[in-house]
Amino acid sequence: QSALTQPASVSGSPGQSITISCTGTSSDIGGYNYVSWYQQYPGKVPKLMIYDVRNRPSGVPDRFSGSKSGNTASLTISGLQAEDEADYYCSSYRSGNTLVFGGGTKVTVL
Amino acid sequence: QVQLQESGPGLVRPSQTLSLTCTVSGGTVSNGAYYWSWVRQHPGKGLEWIGFIYYGGYTSYSPSLKSRLTISVDTSKNQFSLGLNSVTAADTAVYYCASSTSTSAWYVFDYWGQGTLVTVSS
Numbered sequence: 030q031s032a033l034t035q036p037a038s039v040s041g042s043p044g045q046s047i048t049i050s051c052t053g054t055s056s057d058i059g060g061y062n063y064v065s066w067y068q069q070y071p072g073k074v075p076k077l078m079i080y081d082v083r084n085r086p087s088g089v090p091d092r093f094s095g096s097k098s099g100n101t102a103s104l105t106i107s108g109l110q111a112e113d114e115a116d117y118y119c120s121s122y123r124s125g126n127t128l129v130f131g132g133g134t135k136v137t138v139l
Numbered sequence: 140q141v142q143l144q145e146s147g148p149g150l151v152r153p154s155q156t157l158s159l160t161c162t163v164s165g166g167t168v169s170n171g172a173y174y175w176s177w178v179r180q181h182p183g184k185g186l187e188w189i190g191f192i193y194y195g196g197y198t199s200y201s202p203s204l205k206s207r208l209t210i211s212v213d214t215s216k217n218q219f220s221l222g223l224n225s226v227t228a229a230d231t232a233v234y235y236c237a238s239s240t241s242t243s244a245w246y247v248f249d250y251w252g253q254g255t256l257v258t259v260s261s
Contacts, residue, residue: 032185065247067186074235074254075178075186080247118186122246126199133185 033058033119033131040137041109049134051102051119057129059100063122066095066104069133070115078117079104106136114138141166141173143236143252151230151259157223161236161252168212168219169194174245175219177210179232180254187232191245192219199245226259233257 034052041047051058051066058064064082067075077086079095082102092107102121106113119131147159161175168175177189190200192210200208209222223230233256237248 063244063246067248069186074251075248076251077247077249080242080244086241086249120186120188120246125202127201128188128246130186130188 031129033121033129035117035119035131035134037132038135038137040139041106042139043109043111045109046105046107047109047136048106049104049117049119049136051104051121051131053100053102053121053123053129055100057100057121057123058097058102060124061122062097064095064097064102065120066093067118067120068115069118075118109138111138141238141240141250143238143250145234145236145252145255147255147257149256149258151226151257152261153227153259154225157221157226157230157257157259159221159234159236159255159257160218161220163217163219163238166238166240167214168217169214170240171195172240172243174239174243175210175212176237176239176245176248177221178235178237178248178251180235181229181232189221189223189234191239193245228259231257231259 066079069075083095142164176191212219233254235254236252238250
């Protein structure tokens with residue numbers, strides 16, 4: 030099954046805002062509001078940052094926000110900080126009671 | 140707070156079966172509000188969903204792995220397990236167990252194990 034499409038890398042300066050896109054199809058992102066985002070530092074365990082398109086788990090800074098339009102979901106990091114430098118993965122429920130991840134985006138803080 | 144710990148062989152021979160167990164603490168696998176999943180990550184690559192199980196035995200598997208995959212739950216040991224047969228070098232990856240507890244949605248992984256590297260090699 031094909032993965033969701035994410036840009037390989039996104040960069041920004043401290044304090045700026047960046048947006049990571051995640052493109053799928055009508056069978057996943059476009060058909061359901063079940064998009065999640067995970068942050069992963071090198072060699073570490075993924076951490077849930079956003080679920081159900083725009084919901085933040087307790088403890089996740091409100092600098093992280095999610096949205097969706099059609100078949101594309103987005104993660105926006107506002108007020109970029111050095112600690113935000115990590116890999117970010119989107120995931121979406123897909124019809125047939127399955128799940129698909131994106132290929133991941135490396136965020137670099139300049 | 141749920142804690143997960145993977146265990147199993149770090150080296151598996153080609154064509155053999157990869158078997159991993161995830162031990163759950165801080166929660167019970169028989170909790171009807173929780174779901175138990177496996178995710179893997181090939182070296183230097185992205186995350187790949189493998190499948191999940193619900194305590195009643197309901198499972199859903201990745202279509203690309205379904206023919207080789209079994210996920211089961213052992214309520215007496217508070218564990219769930221992964222079995223992947225006929226492995227090849229392409230199955231070399233870090234394997235994570237993960238749970239969906241806070242949202243009661245199986246596709247949201249709020250807790251993760253530390254991951255275990257499984258290498259397929261002769």
